[in-house]
Amino acid sequence: MDLALKDRIIAVGGATSGLGLAVAERLLAEGAQVIGIARGQDKLDAVAERVGKTFTPYAADLTDATAVRNLADYLNGFPLYGCVFNAGGPPTGRVEELRMEDWDRAFASTFRWKVQLTAALLPGLRKRGGGRLLYLESVSIKQPIDNLVLSNALRAGVAGYVKTLSREVGEAGITANILAPGYHATPRITTVLEKSADIQGLPLAEVEAQFTAETATKQLGVPADFAAIAAMLLSPVAGYLTGQTISVDGGLVRHITG
Structure with a gap:
């Protein structure tokens, strides 16, 4: 299937490792131009050297509000079609192990920057007639994972935000979905x-x-398989799929709606 992603510009967070890197590589294989975002410039440069000129590196600490604002200004300088909201998850921990400072840091790294960046990108997407917003979260939204209370709680909040967002921007041709990896x-x-x-x-x-x-x-799970699903959701063919939290978990979630 031709996903019609050739030459479309898509930003990908966490683009130097794990699922973020796999998504970036799949988008490049589909002919897209990727703006890869991560903390480490050296790792970004290494990816750029390996994959070629259609990968543009951008180093940013997404827990820093000023850095997110600068990133948004940079991305809005392009005819951006989509954005993959992805960064390292909060630390492991049980309820009684964690302090309020841990919750504050987890909120910054897991929730706050996504809201800030989304708000900054929406006017441009509306002006260009639509686009794709994809949030990489966790299967913990649907089935909490032991020893991951920060992820369990905050990613569920992201799900509420994205569902609401999808209702508010759908008429503008903008879709907003979550992939929930196991x-x-x-x-x-x-x-x-x-x-x-x-x-x-x-x-x-x-x-x-x-x-x-x-x-x-x-x-x-195999990251490359996950990335293929992400690429579809980021493509024009997924224009009628929005507001969904899709588990990619090998059948981990037992609920009938998956």
């Missing part, structure tokens, strides 16, 4: 597995087997 083979899942292994006093391999046993496929 357990994928990325550095993030390693952190989660290590926390669980520490609590249970078990080897890492045994804990990974526990996690994959919860899924229908009995394995970790």
Whole structure:
């Protein structure tokens, strides 16, 4: 299928590792131009050198409101078609382990910048007749994950925001969706597995087997497969799909609506 992404400009957060990198690579393969966003300039430059000139690196700390404002100004200098809102998740932790300072930092890294950047991009998208907003969150929106209370709580808030947003911008040709990944083979899942292994006093391999046993496929997800779904949602062919939180989890979520 031709996703009609050739030469379209899409910004991708967390573009140097994990699912963000996989999405950026898939978009490039579809002929899109990617503005890759991450904290580390060196890692961004390494990706740019490897994938070519259609990848434009932009270093920013998305927890810094001034940096987000500067990023929005930069992106609004392009005929931007889409944006992938993605950054590293909040730290692992149980309710009684966390302080209010941890919640404040998690709010900044998981919620606040997405609202700020979205608001800054909407006028340009409206003027150009539409676009695609895609938020990479977590399956914890639908089924909380042990030892991840910050993610469980704040990503659910993002889901409420995105659903409301989709209702307000749909007539302008702008879609807003969430992809909710389950357990994928990325550095993030390693952190989660290590926390669980520490609590249970078990080897890492045994804990990974526990996690994959919860899924229908009995394995970790492949980032490239996830990226293919993201590319479709970012494309013109997905114009009638909005306001959805789509689990990409190998059948982890047991609820009938998935």
